[in-house]
Amino acid sequence: MARRLSLQDFLSRHEHVVQVALTRVRGSSPREAGTCMFVAAEGLWGTIGGGQLEYIAIDHARRMLKQDRALRSVESLNRPADRPGSARPSPREGANAPTQGQALPSALCETLDVPLGPEIGQCCGGRVEMTLKWMFQAGRDDAIAREQAGEQALPHVYVMGAGHVGRALADLFQHMPVRCILIDQRAEELALCNADVEIRQSAIPEIDIAAAPAGSAFIILTHDHALDFLLASAALQRGDAGYVGLIGSATKREKFRRWCRDHCDGLGTDRLICPIGAGGSRDKRPSVIAAFVAAEVIADLTSETAASAPARSKELPQTGKQPDAEGDTAGAFSR
Numbered sequence: 051m052a053r054r055l056s057l058q059d060f061l062s063r064h065e066h067v068v069q070v071a072l073t074r075v076r077g078s079s080p081r082e083a084g085t086c087m088f089v090a091a092e093g094l095w096g097t098i099g100g101g102q103l104e105y106i107a108i109d110h111a112r113r114m115l116k117q118d119r120a121l122r123s124v125e126s127l128n129r130p131a132d133r134p135g136s137a138r139p140s141p142r143e144g145a146n147a148p149t150q151g152q153a154l155p156s157a158l159c160e161t162l163d164v165p166l167g168p169e170i171g172q173c174c175g176g177r178v179e180m181t182l183k184w185m186f187q188a189g190r191d192d193a194i195a196r197e198q199a200g201e202q203a204l205p206h207v208y209v210m211g212a213g214h215v216g217r218a219l220a221d222l223f224q225h226m227p228v229r230c231i232l233i234d235q236r237a238e239e240l241a242l243c244n245a246d247v248e249i250r251q252s253a254i255p256e257i258d259i260a261a262a263p264a265g266s267a268f269i270i271l272t273h274d275h276a277l278d279f280l281l282a283s284a285a286l287q288r289g290d291a292g293y294v295g296l297i298g299s300a301t302k303r304e305k306f307r308r309w310c311r312d313h314c315d316g317l318g319t320d321r322l323i324c325p326i327g328a329g330g331s332r333d334k335r336p337s338v339i340a341a342f343v344a345a346e347v348i349a350d351l352t353s354e355t356a357a358s359a360p361a362r363s364k365e366l367p368q369t370g371k372q373p374d375a376e377g378d379t380a381g382a383f384s385r
Contacts, residue, residue, distance in 0.1 A: 054224075054246055057088065057095055057197040064090035067185045068111035069193065072098055077176030079166060086193070088185070091115050102170040103178065110160060111182050117157060158184040204229045205265055205292060205351045210255055210281050211272040212239040215297065218340035219269060220245035226348060233258055234272070256284040267293035267347050269326065279306055283314050286321060293350045295326035295343065 061067060068089045075083045080099020087096035087104070089111035098104050160182045166174035185193070205228050209216045212234035220243050223230035230247040233255050234240050240249050252258050259268060259281060268285040270278050278296060285294045296306065303324040310317040327342030 055095070058194045060088060060093065060095040061185070061190050061194065064093055066090065066115050068114050068182050069185050069189065070098060070107045070111055071181050072178055073181050074179040075176060078174045079176045079178050080174065088193070098180070102172050103164060103166060106162070106164060106170065107180060107182065110162065114160065114182060114184070205267065206231060206262055207267045207347060208233060208258065208262060208269065210268060210270045212236065212243060213271065213273060214336035215271050215339050217243045217245070218336040219344060220247045222340055222344040223247060226344070228351065256281055259284045259288070264290040265292045267291065267351060269295045269343060269347065271297035275302070279309050282306060282322060283310055283317055286317055286319065287314070291321070293347050294322050295346070296322060296324040297326055298324055300325065
């Protein structure tokens with residue numbers, strides 16, 4: 051399977067790079083303040099939202115990379131202090147290279163104020179300020195550290211079952227800002243997945259659910275209804291899941307509710323999504339179902355409610371006292 055190019059990989063391949071950062075956003079904009087992209091003469095990493103705004107940023111960045119004045123400034127900054135006239139080293143080195151936060155010469159740093167209106171052929175209506183600057187080693191290290199921290203903070207999405215829909219979900223989630231883990235007991239089904247996601251064969255998948263970080267999403271679609279019920283109940287019992295979905299029908303949901311009542315000490319099922327991906331389509335092909343489910347999961351994980359919710363304890367709630375959809379307790383029986 052193809053592996054996504056990390057920022058560290060990108061920077062290691064390109065000696066000269068300009069970072070483009072949205073430093074201020076007023077009104078409507080394709081991306082929020084703090085968004086960055088990285089421009090090399092023959093490559094890009096990241097996006098500030100596309101369209102004319104991004105075209106302008108790329109054009110300015112590449113003109114900066116071509117300017118002799120800028121290259122001379124880089125040479126001056128990178129030349130070792132005790133070896134005047136020595137050969138120009140990489141922008142990643144040099145005794146005189148600016149430290150993080152130190153002002154750069156004007157040839158190495160530009161600020162653009164761009165209206166997102168008819169002036170540039172966009173209709174967002176807002177206005178953005180962006181800073182373009184040459185990257186030295188300190189900036190590269192800082193950018194890589196921030197990207198890696200962001201990767202570590204991504205929400206986990208556990209796809210429990212590597213059948214047709216599970217693999218279709220993995221194909222979609224590999225392109226999204228989540229860490230997707232595809233789990234199944236069957237090695238032969240996992241081997242059919244070509245997506246760039248974590249593949250995990252697990253004989254006891256409820257252990258994987260118990261060990262997942264708070265705020266994780268669990269999509270349960272195994273080959274066995276009894277296993278589905280076991281895993282769905284394990285996910286609900288955590289009390290801190292960002293999403294719990296079970297493939298099936300309204301009839302399966304009712305059977306699961308009764309099973310929880312009889313076998314899980316009245317575990318509440320209000321937080322369960324079943325059927326999953328119920329977007330109104332009659333098309334039941336795996337890829338279509340997966341598209342609706344992925345949209346449902348991402349909507350839950352990126353909602354204002356999810357963003358503002360305080361971090362919940364990893365400790366499992368007491369049986370029969372699981373939070374319902376409104377955050378109250380379901381009591382000793384399901385409603």
